[in-house]
Amino acid sequence: MKLSVLDQAPITKGNTAPDALKKAEELAILADELGYTRMWMAEHHGTNTFASSAPEVTAAHLAAKTKNLRIGTGGVMMMHYSPLKLAEVFKTLSAFSPGRIDFGVGRAPGGDNHSIYALSEGRQPMTHNMYDKFELAMQLINDEVPEDNLYNKTIATPAQVVLPEAWLLGSTGNSAIQAGRMGVGYSFAEFFMGGMTTEILEAYRKNFEPTVFMEKPEIKVTYMVTTAETSEEAEYEALPQDIWRLLFTKGRIGQVLSPEEAANFQLTEMDRMTIQQNRSIHIVGSAKEVATKLREEQAHYGFDEAMICSIPHSQEKRLEVYRLLARELF
Incomplete structure (x- = not known):
């Protein structure tokens, strides 16, 4: 199975933002050594x-810092950038690392209303033209002259670079058909809200039209995973993330607790029921149990690649997740 990494640079309790970014570097180096396919960085604004x-x-x-690992965004949030700037950024990345860059885009804001308006300098954000913006960016990356009058009088530099892979993110299925028609990869965020169906993925495949960015349909599914040598240890390490999601649904956005703090956290019976329900989008267990679950998911849905997001409190335990999965699945 092809495995990849999604990193949000989580700032777990007791750590700092610089810590989180340095740990992203450590994770990328390890993933490269282990043979993971790619690593994407998410985009989040206005949060600690x-x-x-x-x-x-x-x-x-x-x-x-890496040699073979594909590197990209999962995703860069198009709302905040012009197609020209997107093209220039990813052409520059590809010029430095040809054949290893992924242009992964999302249509969400990646932040609250305060962040959205600050990023747009107080102007009303444009949310109606995301697919057009993506198409324009890809034309500019491919050194084409768009028909759009705003973008057909300039060029995106550097020119004549190796094209990055282009991917469209989705979490509801609404973008599956569009991703197919645009001839890009489709990345489904199962870890976000769940809801993946065979119908969504088949709609993407049926509507796929080859392009210079993607010759055949490619589906990648992102899962939240906590694993360890034993299921008991995995449960212990998973509870902080479960509590974080529980509080998030209540509008309380904080940092991931330590396992010790989580074990002593006061949970109501309703809280425990909610955590159990959320386990449908958080795969927890021993390495063998998680590997079996991922294989079953791939057999059922027929996706090409599993991308793993994992947020144990400690970096040591987080790196262990990716080591264990590589051992079981490569």
């Missing part, structure tokens, strides 16, 4: 929970 606010900048650093 994640340090990944500029994924394209982090991607440049990670690409310079």
Whole structure:
């Protein structure tokens, strides 16, 4: 099975944002050594929970620190950038690391209303033209002259670079058909809200039209995973993330607790029921149990690649997750 990494640069309790970014570098180096396919950085704004606010900048650093690992964004949030700037950024990345860059884009804001308006300098954000923006960016990356009058009088430099892979993110299935028609990879965020169906993925495949960015349909599914040598240890390490998601649903956005703090956290019976329900999008267990679950998911849905997001409190335990999965699945 092809495995990849999604990193949000989580700032777990007791750590700092610089810590989180340095740990992203450590994770990228390990993933490269283990034979993972790619590593993407997410984009989050206005939070002390994640340090990944500029994924394209982090991607440049990670690409310079690795040799074979594909590096990209999962995703850069198009709402905040012009197609020309997107094209220039990813062409520059690809010029430095040809054949190893992924242009992964999302249509969400990656932050709250305060962040959205600050990023747009107080202007009303444009949310109606995301697919058009993506198409324009890809044309500019491919050294084409768009028909759009705003973009057909300039060029995106550097020119004549190796094209990055282009991917569209989705978490509801609404973008599956569009991703197919645009001839890009489709990345489904199962870890976000769940809801993946065979119908969503088949709609993407049926509508796929080959392009210079992607010759055949490629589906990648992102899972939240906590694993360890034993299921008991995995449960212990998973509870902080379960509590974080529980509090997030209540509008309380904080940092991931330590396992010791989580074990002593006061949970109501309703809280425990909610955590159990959320386990449908958080795979927890021993390495063998998790590997079996991922194989079953791939057999059922027919996706090409599993991307793993894992947020144990300690970096040691987080790196162990990726080591254990590589041992079981490569």
